[in-house]
Each structure stands twice: as C-alpha cells, then as structure tokens.
Amino acid sequence: MQSGKSAAQTVATVKPLQIRGRTFTAIALHLSGRPDRAFFEALEARLNQTPLFFDNAPLVIDLEQAQGLDAPQDLVHLAAELRRRKLSVFGIQSGTPAQARAAAEAGLISLPGGRDAALERVSRQGSRPEPAPAAAAKEPANRMVTQPVRSGQTVFADRGDLVIVGSVSSGAEVIAAGNIHIYGRLRGRALAGVNGDASARIFCHALDAELLAIAGLYRTSENLGPDTPRHHVQVYLEGEVLRIEALA
Template sequence: MRGRFLTAIAIRIEVDTPDASFFAALDEKIRSAANLMVGAPILLDFEKVPGFASRDHLGELVRAIRAKGLLLFGVQNATPEQQALAEEFGLIQVLVGRDTPVQQARAVSPRRSRLVAQPGNKVIHRHVRSGQLVVAERGDLTIIGSVASGAEVLASGNIHIYGTLRGRAMAGVEGDTNARIFCSKLEAELLAIAGLFKTSETIHPDLRRCNVQAFLEDETLHIERLV
C-alpha cells in the first residue's frame, strides 16, 4: 500500500435549495477553468448549509453535476444526516486537513513532542519535470529550478520556486491560510492556497513572466509582483 496526495476540487454549497443561478454560476466556473475541473475528483462541501437534508434536492444536485462531466465522488463538512443521504448516492465522507480526527492519543515526553513538532521542510535541487509530483507534507517546499507544465508541487506550508513555474503549485494544502507561493517567473497553469485557486485563464497578463508572490486576503487569492 502506498499513500499519496490527491488533488480534489470542492464545490461549496451555500443555499439549501440550489437553483438556476447556482447551476449558471457552476457552468461559468467550468467554462473558465475547464482544464482544472473536467476530469478532476469533485467534492461537495456542506459547511455553510448544515440544514441541507433533502433527498430530492441532493439527488437533483448529484445528477446535474455528473451530467456536466464532473467526477463527483464525495462530501466534506457534512452532518451525520447529510452523510447518510450522501451514501445513498454513492458519495463518501472525506475528512481533510484540520478536520481529520486523531486516531489514537498517547502521552509523549516533552523531548518526543518537540521532535514531532519539527517541520518537514523540503528542498529540491533540480527541475520538476512534466508528470512529476513533489510534496512537502509538513512544512515549506523550495524548488531550486523550474516546474514544467503538467507537473505539480504541493506543500502544507509555503512554496518557493527559484525558476519558472509552468505547472501547478498548491500551498497550505492542510488549510493554512497564511501560506504563500513565491516564484521567479510566473507562467503557471494553476496557483492554489488552502483550497482557493486561480487558473492560467484568470491570471492577469501583466503578472505573467514576472517575479511574484501569491497570498490570501479576505478569502481571495491575490498575486502581486515583487521588485
């Protein structure tokens, strides 16, 4: 058995009865980020709607999303009632980031506690080629080189790329909203921090091929040039 990160897209539900405007907004997002969403694993996020508990509404939602060619497989932040409904439509409950429960609690010595708390920063002294995935599970990721188109780099902390970023970079994958992405030359397919993202289509042309940083502010991903 081998464990690895899986990049999934979460669709956050914010109304108890998804209507035409909801599906219109979803269609627009699919058009603007087709390369990201089509063919990617999809989750429904119920954090904003704990009262969403209609079997008919959920069934309609699941059928509509799958009809758009999206690979819907699970839910997150669901109540027990929502989990039971989701299972009826073949959806699994996914625990991510800070919501994952501790399976076993054991008393540890202060010395052992300090060792466990140390970040697992990772430094890569090479280019990341297309199709490769590089992950820093506990800490920052530094790439001394470029990231090719079709490659992915992920970190629970910050990402530093001393080269051209052409692939996908996802920082704060465990939910750290203070994480940032830095790169010497931006030509990215996707930037994401704590689940909020921008695709190549939504990155302003004036920021491309520049030395930049990406960060979150007011639940929006911002990109600014660095001198």
C-alpha cells in the same frame, strides 16, 4: 462562374478532420487486493488531503496486484465509485487477459503497465531502511528539491514548506502544507497551504502557471490577465481573493 468554381475547389480542399498524437499526464491508482470498504476509506482520506489536485483528474486503474475484478460488472461498479469521487477513470493497466476483456465490456481501455512518477513524499529506491521509531530522528518539516520538476511528476511536502531549486514544467504539480518557493519558472500547478493554512504563500522567479492555489482557493491560467506580474512574484490570500504581485 469562375468564382463559383474557385469556391468549390476551396471547399474540396478543406480537411474534415485531423488526427494528431498527444501526450498527457494521468494518475495511476494501484490496487492491492480488493476495492473493499477499507480501500475506499483510505482513498477518501488521500483525496481530502489535496482535493484540487485530484478533481476530475484522468485516472488509470493499475490491476497488477488486484484481486478479482474479472467481471465487467466489477469494473463498472469500481469506475462508478471513482467517478462519484470526481476521478475521471478511462482505463486499466497491467491487467490479465480476463480483466482486459472485462474492461472492454465495461467501456474502459486496456493499457500495458507504464512507469510511474512518484506521488509520495520522498522515498528513494536503494535507500537504507528507516531506523526503529524509538530511535528515529524527526523528519524535517520542510523539503528541498534541487532539480527541475518534470511533466508528470508531483512533489509533496505534507508538513512544511517546499523549496524547488529549478523550474516546474507544464503538467507537473508541487504541493505543500506551507509555503512554496520556486527558484525558476513555474509552468505547472502549485498548491500551497493544502491543509488549510491561509497564510501560506507561493514565490517564484517566473510565473506561467497552469493553476495556483492557497488553502483551497485557486486561479487557473485562464484567469491570469495581461497585467498579471510575471517575474519575481508572490501569491497570497487577501480575504477570499488570491493576489499576485511583484516582489519589491
């Protein structure tokens, strides 16, 4: 009888659920005007540049500069089109009260506007205007970042190599058309050769990556076994296999 009472007490103390706070990175899609044919053509061109980065990525639609989209069916249609392109839409931000009501009826949550982490190449606020194209110097093909890449940030070198002098945090992405050199720890995602360069490589001082990809072939953290080299490594393609080896 005592053991039965003890078991009952144990069952009674087990919590049926737990609620905990959690932060995560989401992509904000800013609409300018209406989501017409030109919008979807531009979106598909952007998605095709780095398909792995956007694959099933959580996404919020920023409506601050959007036109229309006040009816639930408009948002239902837009969300369906985005999900068809493997974007996991879950809400809107910076919408009007009418858009917030429409979002609720469409099964989307409504968020206040947030602060975005840059996805573009390197445009900095306060920088001087670009000179006229005829007199403009060619932009360097390679890009160097001399500070750590924080969670939620994306750094993109779309024409050459990317050099990070620092670490790449979990939840951050570094993407390059060429090679990626990380003089620090890689905890986030690194995608090299995104335009199809199978000779591209990833180099890092310490490897703890969420995802590694070269020319569309990738490995996730779940595929990195206990025997995987973790310090001073290079990642490269050998045929259709992504290799990870320690540098000599």
